[in-house]
Amino acid sequence: MSEKITDVFLQLFCEKNSDGTKHLRLKGNELYQRISYRLTHKDMHRVASFMKEYVGEIVSLDLSYNDIGDEGMKILAKEFFNEDNNLQHINLMQCSIKSEGMKWLVTSEYLKLKSCRVNGNEIGYAGARWIASLIQNCLSLELLDIAETDQTWESIECILIVCEQSTLKVLDISKIIPPTYYTKYDPALLADELAVLLKVNAILVELHVQKCAFDGHDIDILVSGLRSSKSLQLLDLGYNRMGDLGVRAIARWLRTGPPLRALMLPGNTIRELGARALSFGMPFSKVRYLDLTDNKITDLGLSIILDKIKKYYQLRYFFIWGNTIGPITCERMERMLASGVLHQEGIDIKLYTVDGELHAAYYPTNHYKHKYYSVMDHGCAIELKIKRNKIHHPDSLPRALIKFSHIDRYPPVNESLGLKVRKESVCPEDEEN
Template identity: 60%
Template sequence: MAHKFNEDFLNLFCEKNSDGTKNLRLKGNELQQRIGSRVKAKDMHCIANFLNAHREITRLDLSYNDFGDKGLMILSDEYFSRENDLLHINIMHCDIGVEGLELFSCSECLHLKSCRLNGNKIGSRGARFIAQLIDRCPSLEYIDIAETDQTLESIESILIVIEHSTIKVLDISRIIPNSYYTKYNKATLADDLSVVLKLNQTLVELHVQKFEFDGHDVELLLSGLNVNKTLLVLDLGCNAIGDLGMEILSEWLKTRPSCRALNVSSNDIHDSGARALSFGLPFSKLRFLDISNNNIGDSGLVDLLNTLKKFCRMRMLFLWGNKFGPHACHKLDRMLESKVLEQDYLDIKIYKVDEKLHAAYYPVNHYKHIYYNVMDHGCPVELKIKKNKIIDPAALPRELLNMSHYGRYPPVDESLGLKKEVQKVCKSEVEQKEVNDVEQNQFSMRRKCN
């Protein structure tokens, strides 16, 4: 299929951005349905030439393809060895191993801000090349190395480099494979993560799903959380922290940390854990809470909902997968009517049958779909040039939540313009330019008179 990846074909898969840049989207699951094939190693020559000819491309998505080590080596040799402007690359689930990652991490012209390697079975031998990539690319802010089959020793070598890096978003979910035949010391890993939280001064998001952390591991993690002042998103989903872990996290929330978002979904939490969280929630700055798919009953949900009216309003709340009863349904219905919660940011829909309230799933949480590049309708949409609006950091209303794979909250209202501080700066710059022009004209007139 190498003949298909020509100039015209690749242009069809480019998305335009409002700032003049472009995204090249070559997702393997989409290509398979369109042309019956995924990107192979031999296709990388055409893609590298296209990227070299179009320096405006800043984002490359090659997820779920079959080019493997050989393809990544071709891309590194023909593109990353030269000066380029690529900032974001997604090569998740592309059969990449140690050999391809070695050449990629040694590339001379890496200016990446984000790199997703998750799903590639790199193994413990490739840990030093992951660390080398982080070390050689000081502009890197987002690194996703989940599901890369590391060992406890190899992940420790990566965390040592991250301790003094400028990483803002770190995803190491299920980085160590676990089965009935192989086990690792979870407490050691939790202690290593607490050291990272203590030493790293830039970390904003930490995703540590599927580590089987229990309440005692959360207690070890807490020593780093108490010190860290930059963390805004803590993702502990799909672990086993239980009620004890929630009690520990509740005590941490009472100290009013900087954390804005907490994910504790699928953690075997019961009513006592929800009640413990309700004691710490009013003191926290949380605007996002995902406590879905647990074993919380009607009374626990009511305790939790009673504490949402706090000084820092809850903006996104995901509760589906718990045991909703009449009291929780009634409470949630009243909160929706009073606008304490918004239906568009809540995954529960309350409906009435025979004068009784019931709860149904409301599909608003698309985090995993976006993370794993799942197609919206199971099939590729119509091919057309997509235009993405790049949000100005000074846009209004002021952003309250802005996490990877979640939409900005609240959405931008273009009629409000930019923040006053930015407008003042822009106005002062214009005034200064006018003053300089006047002075220049006066100077020119004096020279003519003389």
């Protein structure tokens, strides 16, 4: 046990929220840079004791990138989770937790979790039953991140069946089955199970399915379920291999005007034909966040998309870095920035002129993965001081057009406007713009 992990030390890592609650931030990568040490199971007694002292105030716990293991989860479960605890959010990413640790978390009494992230742990198929049990028994759970947890096809199938009648609004199963020789599976079966989930679950808002080896035909199967979903607002299909065929299926679905607000398709080998197909579907969609980074779209393909984003539901975030950005795209982008169709803080390129010719440089606007992987804001430990987080009311004005996990809210809250007055007579369609 490190002698530096004292109550005073933990107080410095306890962020205060404006609503009177606290967020205990104990990220292993930050601790290692500060004291060359990551938390182990021996430190969990002290952490649990500190949390019991502020049991009604601490609502969020971040233990990502530590080495607490199953024994650490056992200590936390036994010494902290009681009827007085108010813990709503827990981040256990890359904490060396296996099936036994998941068991101790799930079998804890008085769980009140709203979000649980266990991505990057080798929970395996033996821990799938405890993941399913968490979904079934924790009726307050809204966000579950089980990406990269070394499942098998049989175990993930059982988890998805449980998700059909659950309270989940956000589900992340990216790279859920490791692509090794011993764990081969047919991605079409996973796409079919997800299609069934989308047809049955009426409250799912976000679905993240990165790195699952979906090709164009698998996406076609998935779209059959997307057509039935009336609640999905964010779809993340990054780093699959859908190609132009898969984008065509997505574009046909967008023509039907689904409630989708954010579409993430980075790293999918999309070319000019796929970009052209997407441009035909975009004018009919409600998409305000579009991520096409790290594809193979040509300069002409990007210009075709730019010509079609002037639509009723204005695009607020548009990311294209990693494609071929040539003079045609730069000219279109310059014109749209001048006219106000796009804004610099909503795109990931910055235009500059050399010898009278426009060029594009990377502009760090897309912070999605930065926040998802709990990367430190400045890449290194900064001055240690008590941080205070402003928690805005859900009805704060102006009304949120984009509001998802790890994505900046658009537009930002203007406190001088107060709260929005709800009118029962107003139709949802009238509030979309």
